[in-house]
Amino acid sequence: MTEKNKNSHELEPGEKYGFGVRHVQVILMFICLSVAYIMRVNMSVAIVAMTDKSSTWENIQIFDWDKKTQDVILSSFFWGYMVMQIPAGQLAHRYGAKTLLVVAMTANGLISLIIPWAVNLGGWKVVCACRALQGLTQASMFPCMHTLVSKWIPNSERSRLSNFAFSGTPVGTIVGMPLSSILASTSWGWPWIFYVIGFIGILTGVMWFFLGADSPAKHTSITKEEKSYIENALGNVEAEKAPKTPWKSIFTSLPFLALAVAHVGCNWGFTTLLVETPSYLKNALGIDMRRSGMLSALPYIGMWIGSVLLSFISDYLVNKEIFSPTVSRKVFNSIGTWIPALGLIILGYIPPGYEIAAVSMIICIVAVSSGMNMGYMMNNIDLAPNFAGTLISITNCVANGFGILAPITVGMIVVNDNDPKEWRSVFMINAGILFVTNLFFIVFGTSRKQSWNEPIQNNDIELNGDLEKDIEEEATMLKGNKIAEE
Known part of the structure; x- marks a missing residue:
């Protein structure tokens, strides 16, 4: 077998290595993006329930926010999201994607949990502050995903595996809207949108902490064969310093x-x-x-x-x-x-x-x-x-x-x-x-x-x-x- 044919064979994904740790990382990316988008779109449903004067649930607080105020709340997520984009890319590059994702998902979950309490404390302005903070942390999503894809997915598998990971964005939207509607329609009301989805966000951060890794070289349970396959296919050499x-x-x-x-x-x-x-x-x-x-x-x-x-x-x-x-x-x-x-x-x-x-x-x-x-x-x-x-x-x-x-x-x-x-x-x-x-x-x-x-x-x-x-x-x-x- 010539050197060229040998290299070509190494790049064929299914012949020798099959399902491996790299697929687990892709599944984690998919879950992370899905949950991130659930937390991103839930406010569009929650704000309807929060201002629904026809609600029959006496134990649920309703707010008298006009359309302008509602639009400000809905846009506040993107204030932080835009500001933090480039800094988030540098953080992922210098300190690794895993740590940033664990912090981002856990922080998003915790902020979601406190929104029902915060709105009673400071009204819509505090809600805007919470959403802006969620935007700041979620700014790291795509920089982290691209950093991980470049370290984990060989070129021959890149389109389908990375696309599976990125498909978490539409899936999160598909799941987030009806899930938020269901939670808002219960006797527990709109606060449970933030409680349930916040808990899911924290759980996602915990999953990343225990199962995720910045690269094959930093994963503790990957086989030598799969690690060699990925690194040889990508030509990646793990640098001591970014x-x-x-x-x-x-x-x-x-x-x-x-x-x-x-x-x-x-x-x-x-x-x-x-x-x-x-x-x-x-x-x-x-x-x-x-x-x-x-x-x-x-x-x-x-x-x-x-x-x-x-x-x-x-x-x-x-x-x-x-x-x-x-x-x-x-x-x-x-x-x-x-x-x-x-x-x-x-x-x-x-x-x-x-x-x-x-x-x-x-x-x-x-x-x-x-x-x-x-x-x-x-x-x-x-x-x-x-x-x-x-x-x-x-x-x-x-x-x-x-x-x-x-x-x-x-x-x-x-x-x-x-x-x-x-x-x-x-x-x-x-x-x-x-x-x-x-x-x-x-x-x-x-x-x-x-x-x-x-x-x-x-x-x-x-x-x-x-x-x-x-x-x-x-x-x-x-x-x-x-x-x-x-």
């Missing part, structure tokens, strides 16, 4: 800038779709998706199903060398942006009275948008495994900043909520942003590991050389496929 972050190289890297642009476009599109589209359906088309818990959950269910299917397809195409990793990232990011862009344009022309067509289009758009998980989301790890958490923290901070502008832009364009033409303009603009940002990613993006990923080479960066080599690699692969077909 390498210094090459800030200048990162911000002057054209592939990273392409990744950041893609993240901004995707986040803008997704924010507009999930935050503003329900208002469009209700006001312009007379369809209230919030009237049914199941109906409001359908887009997220579609997203979860779509992400599972597309992740297996992505890994298959890369492992069979039909696509290079770079081509795969660009193709699936295009699926997750350009098809939804077309869907938004179609949605803008669906007339009132076509409820099934409109809701079906929303579900399809959200389901296909999951292709982004195999696109720009994985590209953070491709470019610099040693700094994957830092990269996602930077792009997530910028993308969420632009995401705040999305509803503001809608408010400037849509003067009359009942006018489909004004909403059509919103969807056209949104589709244009998705198209242009993904085009930038296609032209300038790459999955080639950057020179500044290695500490020794932090000051040795050749952007044009990386792009030229990547283009040459893809051309060689396409030429080889053509010869094989002939």
Whole structure:
């Protein structure tokens, strides 16, 4: 067996090693993200129960908060979430993801437990403070997840296993909304939303403490065979000290800038779709998706199903060398942006009275948008495994900043909520942003590991050389496929 064939065999995930500790880590990531999103969305249900003047439960306190106050409470989570993004990425890089996740989940759980007591003590302002603190701690979620994926998951398994971990976000939303509704409808009332979910958060932190690890080298019960398999496949060498972050190289890297642009476009599109589209359906088309818990959950269910299917397809195409990793990232990011862009344009022309067509289009758009998980989301790890958490923290901070502008832009364009033409303009603009940002990613993006990923080479960066080599690699692969077909 040649050296090349030997290495190729080592990268085949199921032939020798099968289910292992790396899968347990992925399951922990999935649980962590699911619980984090349950704690993130529970307030949208809790605040309805907290202000429900028609409640018949005499032992449950009800608050007289107007719409403006409620909106401030709902937005307070993201105050801390945005502020802490980049610091959280550095903490994960320097001190490890496990410790940060244990602290984040435990702290989120404890804060959730005290919210019912805090609201009686200081009213809505204290609730805002609690939610902002939860946002601060949850800012570490994606930097930690990307850091762990870069240490635990071989390239040949990356799309499907990392996608399973990241699918905790829609699953958490699917579970969190009805769970909160059920708890609020009991005689115990809305406080039990925070008690039950807070306990689950603390339990998740305990699970991470006993079962999680920053890397195979730091796991106490992993077999030598699996540890060797992962480290050989990734080429990872456990450093005694975290390498210094090459800030200048990162911000002057054209592939990273392409990744950041893609993240901004995707986040803008997704924010507009999930935050503003329900208002469009209700006001312009007379369809209230919030009237049914199941109906409001359908887009997220579609997203979860779509992400599972597309992740297996992505890994298959890369492992069979039909696509290079770079081509795969660009193709699936295009699926997750350009098809939804077309869907938004179609949605803008669906007339009132076509409820099934409109809701079906929303579900399809959200389901296909999951292709982004195999696109720009994985590209953070491709470019610099040693700094994957830092990269996602930077792009997530910028993308969420632009995401705040999305509803503001809608408010400037849509003067009359009942006018489909004004909403059509919103969807056209949104589709244009998705198209242009993904085009930038296609032209300038790459999955080639950057020179500044290695500490020794932090000051040795050749952007044009990386792009030229990547283009040459893809051309060689396409030429080889053509010869094989002939």
